Amino acid sequence: xxxxxxxxxxxxxxxxxxxxxxxxxxxxxxDLALIWLFLAPSLAIFAIYxxxxxxxxxxxxxxxxxxxxxxxxxxLYHYEExxxxxxxxxxTLWNTLIFMASAPVGIVFALAVALLVDTNIRGxxxxxxxxxxxxxxxxxxxxxIWQWLFNENVGLINYVLIELGIIDRxxxxxxxxxxxxxxxxxxxxxxxxxxxxxxxxxxxxxxxPSLYExxxxxxxxxxxxxxxxxxxxxxxxxxxxxxxxxxNSFTAFDLIFVMTGGGPGHATDLLITYIYSIAFRLSKxxxxxxxxxxxxxxxxxxxxxxxxxxxxxxxxxxxxG
Amino acid sequence: MSRxxxxxxxxxxxxxxxxxxxxxYWVLKTSLTGENIFTFPPSxxxxxxxxxxxxDVWYAIPFLRYLFNSIIVSVIVVVAxxxxxxxxxxxxxxxxxxxxxxxxxxxxxxxxxxQVTIIPxxxxxxxxxxxxxxxxxxxxxxxxxxxxxxxxAAFEAIPKSxxxxxxxDGVPDWMxxxxxxxxxxxxxxxxxxxxxxxxxxxxxxxxxxxxxDAQMQTLPLGLARFLSVVEDTxxxxxxxxxxxxxxGLIIFLLAQKEFITGLTSGATKG
Amino acid sequence: MGWLKNRFVYTFGxxxxxxxxxxxxxVLNDDGIIRGEVVSASGAPVEGATVKLTERTLLxxxxxxxxxxxxxxxxxxxxxxLHHLFxxxxxxxxxxxGPLEVRLYFKGExxxxxxxxxxxxxx
Numbered sequence: 107x108x109x110x111x112x113x114x115x116x117x118x119x120x121x122x123x124x125x126x127x128x129x130x131x132x133x134x135x136x137d138l139a140l141i142w143l144f145l146a147p148s149l150a151i152f153a154i155y156x157x158x159x160x161x162x163x164x165x166x167x168x169x170x171x172x173x174x175x176x177x178x179x180x181x182l183y184h185y186e187e188x189x190x191x192x193x194x195x196x197x198t199l200w201n202t203l204i205f206m207a208s209a210p211v212g213i214v215f216a217l218a219v220a221l222l223v224d225t226n227i228r229g230x231x232x233x234x235x236x237x238x239x240x241x242x243x244x245x246x247x248x249x250x251i252w253q254w255l256f257n258e259n260v261g262l263i264n265y266v267l268i269e270l271g272i273i274d275r276x277x278x279x280x281x282x283x284x285x286x287x288x289x290x291x292x293x294x295x296x297x298x299x300x301x302x303x304x305x306x307x308x309x310x311x312x313x314x315p316s317l318y319e320x321x322x323x324x325x326x327x328x329x330x331x332x333x334x335x336x337x338x339x340x341x342x343x344x345x346x347x348x349x350x351x352x353x354n355s356f357t358a359f360d361l362i363f364v365m366t367g368g369g370p371g372h373a374t375d376l377l378i379t380y381i382y383s384i385a386f387r388l389s390k391x392x393x394x395x396x397x398x399x400x401x402x403x404x405x406x407x408x409x410x411x412x413x414x415x416x417x418x419x420x421x422x423x424x425x426x427g
Numbered sequence: 428m429s430r431x432x433x434x435x436x437x438x439x440x441x442x443x444x445x446x447x448x449x450x451x452y453w454v455l456k457t458s459l460t461g462e463n464i465f466t467f468p469p470s471x472x473x474x475x476x477x478x479x480x481x482x483d484v485w486y487a488i489p490f491l492r493y494l495f496n497s498i499i500v501s502v503i504v505v506v507a508x509x510x511x512x513x514x515x516x517x518x519x520x521x522x523x524x525x526x527x528x529x530x531x532x533x534x535x536x537x538x539x540x541x542q543v544t545i546i547p548x549x550x551x552x553x554x555x556x557x558x559x560x561x562x563x564x565x566x567x568x569x570x571x572x573x574x575x576x577x578x579x580a581a582f583e584a585i586p587k588s589x590x591x592x593x594x595x596d597g598v599p600d601w602m603x604x605x606x607x608x609x610x611x612x613x614x615x616x617x618x619x620x621x622x623x624x625x626x627x628x629x630x631x632x633x634x635x636x637x638x639x640d641a642q643m644q645t646l647p648l649g650l651a652r653f654l655s656v657v658e659d660t661x662x663x664x665x666x667x668x669x670x671x672x673x674x675g676l677i678i679f680l681l682a683q684k685e686f687i688t689g690l691t692s693g694a695t696k697g
Numbered sequence: 698m699g700w701l702k703n704r705f706v707y708t709f710g711x712x713x714x715x716x717x718x719x720x721x722x723x724v725l726n727d728d729g730i731i732r733g734e735v736v737s738a739s740g741a742p743v744e745g746a747t748v749k750l751t752e753r754t755l756l757x758x759x760x761x762x763x764x765x766x767x768x769x770x771x772x773x774x775x776x777x778x779l780h781h782l783f784x785x786x787x788x789x790x791x792x793x794x795g796p797l798e799v800r801l802y803f804k805g806e807x808x809x810x811x812x813x814x815x816x817x818x819x820x
Contacts, residue, residue: 137521243675251453255450255453359632391550409538482801
């Protein structure tokens with residue numbers, strides 16, 4: 107804080123410290139300096155790692171450039187290549203959308219679990235812990251575990267399916283073009299479901315019990331209560347879950363990288379993993395930048411859409427806190 | 428509420444819990460026996476468990492080095508987050524010209540996922556000479572907008588009269604900070620510590636991009652590298668998995684309540 | 698000192714104590730001595746049998762030494778720094794034994810093999 111450096115203006119310094127401003131131009135300008143000093147480090151970090159890169163990225167996407175070559179204007183070259191000649195791009199885009207569309211499956215399960223642990227049964231805190239535990243753990247390790255669960259010869263999932271008589275011999279889940287993406291999605295849902303549950307639980311707990319009591323007196327059955335009271339009131343939480351799902355589909359790099367590396371072919375490549383391999387494996391930074399631009403625009407559009415659907419409640423930031 | 432029997436709920440929740448816990452159990456079991464690599468069908472309980480896969484891993488990789496790197500990066504990120512976000516959050520509670528624009532700037536930065544800036548961010552980091560360094564790994568995570576707003580809300584919730592009263596009593600500023608403001612913003616600090624810890628501890632893509640030096644690898648990088656180097660030693664791989672998971676799980680189980688409130692407030696604000 | 702009484706201090710303090718105790722144990726027991734015995738198919742101690750020590754790591758196996766048994770059939774390796782090893786014994790006319798896998802909890806742990814290496818009597 108400002109005060110206390112030397113004795114004479116100490117009192118004044120204290121006054122400046124935390125409460126509202128006292129009129130007076132010298133104090134005022136010192137205060138302003140302090141405010142901007144406090145803001146500066148955060149602003150600098152966001153400038154360096156968010157704003158400048160975003161602009162640079164956009165510029166890069168219109169250039170021919172590689173680390174040891176001077177930049178050259180490329181116009182729409184990369185975009186043309188991407189949109190008209192790169193099948194892998196379309197596949198990764200499609201995969202990303204499928205990945206995103208799978209979010210409701212997880213949310214429905216999470217809602218069921220949240221409704222169950224919201225009852226007053228014993229041990230509900232233990233259940234909550236168990237469900238939530240998979241979320242904060244390291245995704246790389248989760249990927250390794252699931253890679254093994256899906257293994258063709260010794261994986262647990264194949265074993266269970268064979269024992270149940272559903273299949274005759276093991277399915278090479280992660281090596282198969284048909285199964286790889288659903289398998290990766292399942293692992294991803296497993297990890298994020300606890301987070302959905304906690305969000306929904308917070309929504310459920312904010313519903314005043316008097317509403318249910320009143321409805322029960324009016325003779326509404328459980329299903330009606332759920333449809334008329336619970337669902338509308340947890341709408342913001344549900345949409346927040348969708349937003350988390352959308353973000354997840356754009357950022358689920360770790361799991362894919364470890365489990366399949368995007369393969370077989372590009373069957374499990376998402377935009378983000380595709381961008382990574384184009385940029386950091388093939389060193390085609392300029393082309394990767396163009397894909398990144400599309401990725402970002404898509405993200406913006408979906409975030410905007412989710413925000414609109416939620417009536418500006420989820421995904422929107424409550425600036426007032 | 429308890430007019431209906433509880434056992435169906437317990438049954439459903441137990442089945443679902445089992446689905447959540449089986450992967451953890453299985454990795455632990457395999458790390459202790461290694462049997463599943465060769466035995467089919469797998470047995471449910473570990474047969475003759477031993478910890479020698481852990482010994483193998485311990486000597487095969489610089490585990491302590493990875494752990495140390497991870498801890499250093501996380502500590503930098505957590506400390507930087509608490510300090511910088513508290514500063515920025517406090518500044519935003521004051522009135523100053525450009526406040527609206529600053530808030531707008533923060534909000535729009537929030538709409539830029541770090542993943543879409545990764546290529547230029549890499550180039551910038553490389554220009555700054557921060558490749559293969561702790562600071563380079565920590566810097567992009569050193570301040571988070573969500574947490575700035577969490578702090579802002581916490582500061583705004585402190586009654587001004589409390590501070591004024593203390594000031595009239597002649598309580599020095601540093602004491603106001605430590606005796607009044609810190610205790611009242613404790614939940615915000617906890618949220619911030621938890622969120623930034625999770626993000627930095629689990630962070631994978633960014634270190635993967637900027638770290639080439641084996642000595643600077645963090646735990647997730649070390650694990651991914653181990654996966655690509657040794658493919659047949661499954662027992663050891665799972666032992667490594669467990670060793671990587673345990674520190675995070677210990678911290679999660681110790682600070683569960685803070686984790687859950689922290690993540691939800693982080694999510695609802697973001 | 699009340700602030701010290703919380704679950705974080707207990708947990709991490711406990712872990713630190715366990716690590717300390719383990720390291721003390723390691724320091725006291727890491728002279729790298731392997732003792733064992735070679736017996737014939739009938740169970741009598743064998744003198745002059747060759748015992749081979751092979752190192753095993755995750756990736757490779759390589760020979761790390763040889764010794765002969767004494768009059769009581771006993772052998773000793775000193776100063777090893779291994780944590781996963783194989784022992785093999787053989788003697789002309791008395792046959793072959795092993796390889797016996799030995800896994801240790803840390804490098805250079807002292808071991809006394811309780812089961813002798815039993816030569817199979819083939820020539």
